[in-house]
Amino acid sequence: MLVAQDLAAQRGDALLFQGLDFALRPGAALFVSGPNGSGKTTLLRIVAALTHALRGKLTWDGSEIEPFAPAMRAAVLFIGHAPALKEELSAEENLASLVGLHGASAEAPALADALATWSLARQRSLPARVLSQGQRRRIGLARLRLVSRPLWVLDEPLTALDTAGIDTLRATVGEHLGRGGMALIATHHAFEPTAGTSHSLRLQ
Amino acid sequence: MNEATLQASLADDSAWSGVAWALARDLKLALRSKAELGVQLLFYVIVVSLFPLGVGPEPGILRTLGPGVLWVAALLASLLALPRLFAADFADGTLEQIALAPYPLPALIAGKILAHWLATGAPLVALSPLLAMQFGLGGEETTILAVGLLLGTPTLSLLGAIGAALTLGVRTGGALLALLILPLYVPILIFGAGAVEALRAGLASGGELSILAAALLAAVVGAPLACAAAVRIALD
Numbered sequence: 001m002l003v004a005q006d007l008a009a010q011r012g013d014a015l016l017f018q019g020l021d022f023a024l025r026p027g028a029a030l031f032v033s034g035p036n037g038s039g040k041t042t043l044l045r046i047v048a049a050l051t052h053a054l055r056g057k058l059t060w061d062g063s064e065i066e067p068f069a070p071a072m073r074a075a076v077l078f079i080g081h082a083p084a085l086k087e088e089l090s091a092e093e094n095l096a097s098l099v100g101l102h103g104a105s106a107e108a109p110a111l112a113d114a115l116a117t118w119s120l121a122r123q124r125s126l127p128a129r130v131l132s133q134g135q136r137r138r139i140g141l142a143r144l145r146l147v148s149r150p151l152w153v154l155d156e157p158l159t160a161l162d163t164a165g166i167d168t169l170r171a172t173v174g175e176h177l178g179r180g181g182m183a184l185i186a187t188h189h190a191f192e193p194t195a196g197t198s199h200s201l202r203l204q
Numbered sequence: 205m206n207e208a209t210l211q212a213s214l215a216d217d218s219a220w221s222g223v224a225w226a227l228a229r230d231l232k233l234a235l236r237s238k239a240e241l242g243v244q245l246l247f248y249v250i251v252v253s254l255f256p257l258g259v260g261p262e263p264g265i266l267r268t269l270g271p272g273v274l275w276v277a278a279l280l281a282s283l284l285a286l287p288r289l290f291a292a293d294f295a296d297g298t299l300e301q302i303a304l305a306p307y308p309l310p311a312l313i314a315g316k317i318l319a320h321w322l323a324t325g326a327p328l329v330a331l332s333p334l335l336a337m338q339f340g341l342g343g344e345e346t347t348i349l350a351v352g353l354l355l356g357t358p359t360l361s362l363l364g365a366i367g368a369a370l371t372l373g374v375r376t377g378g379a380l381l382a383l384l385i386l387p388l389y390v391p392i393l394i395f396g397a398g399a400v401e402a403l404r405a406g407l408a409s410g411g412e413l414s415i416l417a418a419a420l421l422a423a424v425v426g427a428p429l430a431c432a433a434a435v436r437i438a439l440d
Binding site for chain 2: 048049050051052067068070073074076078080081082083084085086088089093097098100101102103
């Protein structure tokens, strides 16, 4: 369970938000919205243990989150703005490489299956350099099913995705929540995975 | 797999798995971009070859200059390849994922540096006996020079990696990197070229080579830790 109390964050000299309280229980998703520059990405990076908050307390299963703490690195799957893809590698190699980095084993049939789920079956051996933005985004999201982590932190996952892609993401997140997972998602368009599981948080 | 078993399964061999992951990925990427490696190797060959053309064919002068020229050229070639060590991963978000991976960050970075040396340093060492012929170096001198480079170039990669990690996200990163790292390369240059000098003076070059080996061991332990700290600061 993720609990934030009186959280504040700063970027440069600007105070982004303060007095933020929320709790995220197993099986629930929290959608973070707000205008550009309101601190959505910063909040997500704090939760993913990439940076620290200015003030306040953020705990995961009772212990406080420190930047780069091993417990958080084993618990969180963070997918940020940057796709983390290598232009020279094929879609399948990129996916295998990312899944391996997360400490999960990537067998060829599982990889092919994940790519097929995201409609990338025909593109699996194409280098990432020739793929469209949406297809690149799909490679990044395809690892959601292959890596088992209780907390997903997704920064604008809908960017460049088409309607079918959004449906796949909704189903994937819904499945994750159904297994007792948690998700923290920054997005301009809330999409309810399953009724009653999602909450929203608006940053000013 | 829940969080506890994930951590437990990673605890046993996670450092080596981290090294193996980074090594395999970076070598694969290096093989896909052979042109960049070729440029660096060609730079080394050309810089070394300019000296016999510039100072003339006097065998005595060339023999004196040889070891120093090869070392300076190796140093510059190593510097040329450094920016690509972390910058690409930093720009495309991979470094963020690397820092958040369950493997220890110094292990992943050690794997990256090893791959970097295998792709950029090892070819320089392999080519150096051939280039030493241009300077008329004898068999024993060439051997000592190559052994020195074999012990010294990994240290150059390790020290350089610290500079590359520290200059991440800095706009004039390349030039700053050179200013930051070249002074640190000086001891390696002195003992590397000095090993051949000692041989010529009729002394054993074991002392110089031992110092190069000691510097390598110290760098192997220290550099990945320093890089990991610098990478975390750059990502914050």
